Amino acid sequence: MSDTPKERLPGDSAPYEDDDIHIVHSQLLREKDEPSEGFSPVPMLLLFLFGGLVFWGGVYIANYSGDFRWDIYNPEWKPGMTEKVAEKPPLMVTGERLFKNNCQACHQANGAGVPGAFPPLAGSAWVVGDEARIVKILLRGLTGPIEVEGNSYNGNMPSYGENGAGWNDYQIASVSTFVRASWDNGAPEITEEAVAAIRGETADKSGAWSGEEILGAHPL
Structure with missing residues (x-):
């Protein structure tokens, strides 16, 4: 071709x-x-x-x-x-956000907790009254058996202080204030200064608190 x-x-x-x-x-x-x-x-x-x-x-x-x-x-x-x-935003505003992101899964949005697993915060004498009680628990955590509103619980609450989540005084004061003021608890707010003082007093505390330790220092 x-x-x-x-x-x-x-x-x-x-x-x-x-x-x-x-x-x-x-x-x-x-x-x-x-x-x-x-x-x-x-x-x-x-x-x-x-x-x-x-x-x-x-x-x-x-x-x-x-x-x-x-x-x-x-x-x-x-x-x-x-x-x-x-x-800074008001304590209640930051406290509500922190509670929703860190605490609500266990203690529930209405603060009622889960029977037999996680104690209630609504109407609980553990969170109202002496402000040092809730601040100490948040700073170091809580472990072992406790009784809340007539029901027994035996678990471990993590620390949100320097040995745990590392929250500062403002964050601890915020979530403490939110819990104490919500669900008709009606307790007054906790200031950053109060948290700082309690943090300093418990600086040598190692590990989580037991229920006996907390109630021994701050009875209901």
Whole structure:
């Protein structure tokens, strides 16, 4: 078969033969570059644009992150608003959030607890009255048998102080205040200063409290 299609005269309307079509296609394919493997360099403009975007993102986060502090988040924060941002939310607001995220699964949203497993907080003499009782339990945890509202419980409550979750005085005061003021408990709030004092008094305490230790120091 020839590599040259048959010559066609002007005005010739006869269809191409198969051989002629294959020859034309072969000629067209030979004119194209063969594909090759390898890497194409990234355009410099694209690199500059990407680098600028990363730089801008870093500057934005540095100026508007509020040092990533959970207790001062403010969507309206601007550089220079240090005094306003430093204001903490009310104890009840933070306490409710902490309770929902850390305590509600066991003690329930209504504070009723789970019979035989987790003691109630609603109407419990353990959380009202002497504020040192609930603060000590939160700071170090509680283990062993206790009796709450006529029912016996034998479990382990984790520590939320420096030996556990690492909550600060504001967080301990917040959740303590929320528990004492909710579900008609009606007990007054606990201040950060009070928590700090109790933390200092119990600094040498190792491990969780037992029910006997807590009631021995703070009877119901």
